[in-house]
Each structure stands twice: as C-alpha cells, then as structure tokens.
Amino acid sequence: MKAEFALGTVEVAMTPMERFEDYLQSRGKRMTQQRRVIVEQVFSHHEHFDADDLLKELGDGVGEAQNIGRATVYRTLDQLTEAGLLRKMNLEGRSVYEHDYGYPAHDHLHCQRCNKLIEFSSEQFKELCDAVGREHGFRVTGLRLIVQGVCADCLAKQHRPTRPLDLV
Amino acid sequence: MKAEFALGTVEVAMTPMERFEDYLQSRGKRMTQQRRVIVEQVFSHHEHFDADDLLKELGDGVGEAQNIGRATVYRTLDQLTEAGLLRKMNLEGRSVYEHDYGYPAHDHLHCQRCNKLIEFSSEQFKELCDAVGREHGFRVTGLRLIVQGVCADCLAKQHRPTRPLDLV
DNA sequence: CTTTGTGCAAAGCGTTTGCACTATT
DNA sequence: AATAGTGCAAACGCTTTGCACAAAG
Numbered sequence: 001m002k003a004e005f006a007l008g009t010v011e012v013a014m015t016p017m018e019r020f021e022d023y024l025q026s027r028g029k030r031m032t033q034q035r036r037v038i039v040e041q042v043f044s045h046h047e048h049f050d051a052d053d054l055l056k057e058l059g060d061g062v063g064e065a066q067n068i069g070r071a072t073v074y075r076t077l078d079q080l081t082e083a084g085l086l087r088k089m090n091l092e093g094r095s096v097y098e099h100d101y102g103y104p105a106h107d108h109l110h111c112q113r114c115n116k117l118i119e120f121s122s123e124q125f126k127e128l129c130d131a132v133g134r135e136h137g138f139r140v141t142g143l144r145l146i147v148q149g150v151c152a153d154c155l156a157k158q159h160r161p162t163r164p165l166d167l168v
Numbered sequence: 169m170k171a172e173f174a175l176g177t178v179e180v181a182m183t184p185m186e187r188f189e190d191y192l193q194s195r196g197k198r199m200t201q202q203r204r205v206i207v208e209q210v211f212s213h214h215e216h217f218d219a220d221d222l223l224k225e226l227g228d229g230v231g232e233a234q235n236i237g238r239a240t241v242y243r244t245l246d247q248l249t250e251a252g253l254l255r256k257m258n259l260e261g262r263s264v265y266e267h268d269y270g271y272p273a274h275d276h277l278h279c280q281r282c283n284k285l286i287e288f289s290s291e292q293f294k295e296l297c298d299a300v301g302r303e304h305g306f307r308v309t310g311l312r313l314i315v316q317g318v319c320a321d322c323l324a325k326q327h328r329p330t331r332p333l334d335l336v
Numbered sequence: 337c338t339t340t341g342t343g344c345a346a347a348g349c350g351t352t353t354g355c356a357c358t359a360t361t
Numbered sequence: 362a363a364t365a366g367t368g369c370a371a372a373c374g375c376t377t378t379g380c381a382c383a384a385a386g
Contacts, residue, residue: 028339028340029340029341030339030340030341030384030385030386031385032340032341032342032384032385033384033385034341034342035341050375051375051376052375066343067343068342068343069342069343069344070343070344070376071342071343071344071345071376071377071378072341072342072343074375074376074377075341075342075377090258090260090261092258093258093261093350093351093374093375094374094375095375095376109300109301109304109306109308111306112309118304118306120300120303120304124296125293125296128292128293128296129315132277132288132315133277133315133317135288136277136286136288136319136320137319137320137323138277138279138286138315138317138318138319138320139317139318139323140277140315140316140317141280141316141317141318142315142316142317143313143314143315143316144313144314144316145311145313146311146312147297147300147301147306147308147310147311148308148309148310148311148312149301149306149307149308149309149310150306150307150309151304151305151306152304152305152306155305155307196364196365197365197366198359198360198361198364198365198366199360200359200360200365200366200367201359201360202366202367203366218350219350219351220350234368235368236367236368237367237368237369238351238368238369239351239352239353239367239368239369239370240366240367240368242350242351242352243352243366243367261349261350261375261376262349262350263350263351337386338385338386339384339385339386340383340384340385340386341382341383341384341385342381342382342383342384343380343381343382343383344379344380344381344382345378345379345380346377346378346379346380347376347377347378347379348375348376348377348378349374349375349376349377350373350374350375351372351373351374352371352372352373352374353370353371353372353373354369354370354371354372355368355369355370355371356367356368356369357366357367357368357369358365358366358367358368359364359365359366359367360363360364360365360366361362361363361364361365
C-alpha cells in the first residue's frame with residue numbers, strides 16, 4: 001500500500017527502539033531478538049502496512065535469520081500500538097498500521113481505485129469533533145476519519161474500460 | 169446495540185418495501201418471501217444492527233415461519249445496501265447497518281464503554297471533507313466518521329472499579 | 337532457574353461461496 | 362419451463378490461542 005506524505009515529523013527525544021525498550025521494561029516484559037528485528041523493519045520506512053506486509057518483509061531476509069512467526073508479528077504489533085509507537089486503523093476489515101511516534105496527528109483520504117492512503121492534517125476536524133462531543137456530553141478520546149473517494153492520479157487516468165459503474 | 173436518535177426523518181414517496189421492489193424489478197431480480205420478511209424486520213425499528221442481530225430477530229418468530237438462512241441474510245443486506253435502503257459501516261471489524269432511506273445524513277459518536285452509537289448531523293464535516301478533497305485533487309465520494317470516546321451516561325456512572333487504565 | 341516469549345498448528349469469528357433444491361416469474 | 366433464490370455446510374481471510382520448547386532476565 002502506497003501513501004503520500006505531506007506532513008513533517010515531530011521532534012522526539014528517544015528512538016522508537018529506545019521507547020519500546022522503556023515500555024517493555026516498565027511492564028516487566030523482555031526485549032527479544034524478534035522484537036528488535038520487527039521494530040527495525042517497521043521504522044525503516046514510513047508506509048502504511050498490515051500484518052501480512054510486515055510478515056513478507058521479514059521473510060525477505062532471504063536465508064539470513066530464522067523466520068519470525070505470524071503469531072509473534074501480531075503480538076508485537078499489538079504491543080507497539082499499546083506503547084504508542086504505532087497507530088492502528090481498520091480498512092475494510094483488515095488492521096492497517098502506521099507510525100504514530102514522532103509523527104503528527106492526521107487522517108486519511110482513501111482512494112477506492114488504487115487503494116492509496118493520502119494523509120492530511122486534521123486540526124480542524126479535531127476541533128469540530130470536540131465541539132460535537134461537548135454538545136452531547138461526550139468525552140472524545142480519538143477519531144478515526146477515513147474519507148473515501150478517488151485520488152487525483154486515478155481521476156487523471158480515467159481509462160474507463162467500458163465504465164464499470166460510473167454515473168449509474 | 170442501542171442508539172440515540174436526535175435527528176428527524178426525511179419525507180419519502182415510497183415505503184422501503186416498495187423501493188426495494190422497484191430496485192429488484194429494475195435488475196431482473198425477484199421479490200421473495202424471505203426478502204419481504206427481512207425488509208419488514210429491518211424497518212420495524214430504527215436501530216443499528218449487524219447480521220447476527222438480524223438473524224436472531226428473524227429466528228424469534230418462535231415456531232412461526234421457517235428460519236431464514238445466514239447466507240440469505242448476508243445476501244439481502246448487501247442488496248438493501250446496494251438499493252440505498254441501508255447504510256453499512258465498519259465497527260471494529262464487524263459490518264453494522266442502519267437505515268439510510270428516509271433518514272438524513274449523519275455520523276456517529278461511538279462510546280467505547282457501553283458500545284452505544286450516538287448520531288449527529290455532519291453537515292460541517294461534509295464541507296470540511298470536500299475542502300480537504302479539493303486541496304488534494306481528490307473526488308470525495310463518501311465519508312465514514314466514527315468519533316471514539318465515552319458517552320455522558322458512562323461518564324456519569326464512573327464506578328471505576330479500581331480504575332483499569334485511567335490517566336495511565 | 338524462573339518466567340516470558342516463540343513458533344507452530346489449530347481454533348475462532350464474521351463473511352462468502354458451491355451446490356442441489358425450491359420458488360418466483 | 363426457465364431462471365433466480367434459498368439453505369446448508371464447507372471454505373475463506375484475518376486474527377487469536379493453546380501448548381511444548383527456547384531464551385531473556
């Protein structure tokens with residue numbers, strides 16, 4: 001899954017690895033070889049990914065280290081989310097992750113044709129949500145906004161091979 | 169799943185059943201006994217529901233008619249969505265449905281404690297989304313905004329049995 | 337040496353599909 | 362009669378879990 005990144009980064013004191021180590025230590029959990037490899041892989045590029053993407057990337061060590069099991073990947077992704085390093089969202093039933101630590105709050109435009117996720121800053125949305133929440137005596141803890149549509153690239157192409165369901 | 173409904177209704181010319189019949193006819197599909205029963209059940213109350221809720225409600229005929237199969241329920245929900253009678257959204261992996269026909273556009277506050285969905289009118293959100301879309305050359309076709317948080321009722325209770333993960 | 341983590345394979349969960357049978361048109 | 366729809370059960374895709382073995386503290 002590709003993505004466009006229009007947003008900068010946020011200054012942080014620790015590397016993701018260090019922060020994860022802190023998190024683990026504070027909970028009496030252990031830093032393992034597998035977790036190290038996963039953190040390195042996850043933060044080696046800034047793309048949206050799901051468990052399977054990561055599993056494939058990890059398998060691409062081609063003969064290097066031993067393979068990391070599917071269960072370990074799922075368990076570690078949960079922990080990275082818990083630790084505030086990753087943000088998890090739900091796209092058509094699958095869990096999709098992105099960097100949270102050191103990255104500003106944002107939401108997404110989702111292209112229904114090419115499946116691309118485009119990020120945009122959501123300050124105004126946050127304010128609107130807070131206002132709506134206040135009206136309802138609701139304490140807003142987070143929002144997950146995914147705007148569906150068709151991206152500029154796909155609109156430009158417009159091959160329309162017999163136009164599947166356009167204007168219907 | 170309970171819901172609060174602060175919004176009114178929209179005047180429509182046909183009943184949901186009539187509209188569904190039109191939809192089916194226009195596609196060479198047939199109106200069956202099962203579809204009739206499902207439409208009646210679905211539009212007999214205005215609540216958010218998933219396939220399993222509906223399946224249970226249909227089973228509650230207690231000895232009356234024959235049971236309607238799981239597959240038929242899923243297939244009919246798809247068609248009702250296609251026909252514009254239902255709106256489908258994704259809540260934590262499951263598909264959740266609500267009336268679309270004869271009901272104004274809105275979005276939801278989702279209480280993470282009691283799982284309630286509270287509706288709110290989203291005109292301003294729509295405008296913001298369109299603006300954001302324009303900035304990115306993106307044609308917005310729809311938005312699905314679910315604001316997470318804690319509802320007024322749950323905030324009022326605040327039993328906090330040893331406070332699970334508050335302020336952590 | 338104790339306890340947490342791992343990998344595997346099996347189970348789980350919501351949803352979809354293949355197929356023989358039934359009902360609508 | 363012709364064809365679309367149904368119910369069942371099996372398959373599906375993603376995720377979680379149980380368990381014996383490995384490794385971190």
